[in-house]
Amino acid sequence: MGTRENAYKKRRFPNQSPCLNGTDDGIWIREDTIMFEAGFIRSRGACAALALLFLCASLAAAKAESATPSVPVTASSDGIMDACNSVGRVTGLDPKGDNFLSVRSGPGGKYTEIARLASGADIFICDERSPWLGVIYPADDATVDCGTDAYSGEAKPYTGPCRSGWIHQKFVQVIAG
Template sequence: MRSEIGIHFVLTRDRRLSPAARAVGSVLAILLTASTFPAQAQSKRVPVMIGGNPQFDACPSSGVVARLGPKRAEDPKSGFLSVRSGPGGAPYFEMDRLFNGDPILVCGSEGPWQAVIYPGRGQTFDDCGQLGSAIRTRRAYEGPCRSGWLHRNYVEITSG
């Protein structure tokens, strides 16, 4: 970041350069600075929606994470399922990791992606709010439990 600031200063403040060259330098410095931001800062987040049908529970299905391969010492990316910030890969980022047998509530889906809520460490589903009953108005889940998106290939529905 310090080098981008230096480039910006030289390209925009050096009076030996023409005004047009300084303008080009300013644009170049902005582009360089923007490209150094972490990808997560530029990523999107899609909330998990609950409720909206008075005939059904806010999250109508429960399940577990399943069908993951074993954790292998030689592969640090094995043995877990990434909880994503939205239904898909980029621009959505990994928010958390779940493992085989971790319990989840499935609140909806978009394509092959399941919108889920799950208890964090030290929590149970009782801490997550009234998700096992109807909520008339559809709204974004705001906690206190965790929420995100999982690929359906690794979700085993156990009820609902």
């Protein structure tokens, strides 16, 4: 701490640690004292609470701006073909890497990751927005009926009982259909 700063501290703030900023002309300004004297802030706790409030508000606003709405996987059948025309298997993942395939809430990397599929997982391919595939897959029990035969007629968003999402076609091998 320089001598000018020490003298300022002793003269103006003998019992407080300084929070000083130097200016080009050598004048030292205590910013928190200016805020106190102007009546904007009554205590250091209020200052911290106000700063925290602004930080939380700005983070919430940033998250709301970056949140991309989900794009549902649609399924439909004409009565002859199945609602999901193909069955695929997750392949080609790097075993030395993450060794999972991200399932996204929409067809693109900007969408939220909603699940992860392991290598070898079987999926029903129901929708496509190249290079992304809209897929349906069982949550845990691979023997569960995903109910895609109920989707006849006009394309409708898939609502269950299985899970659905979007995966990149690069890591899918079509095994039927």
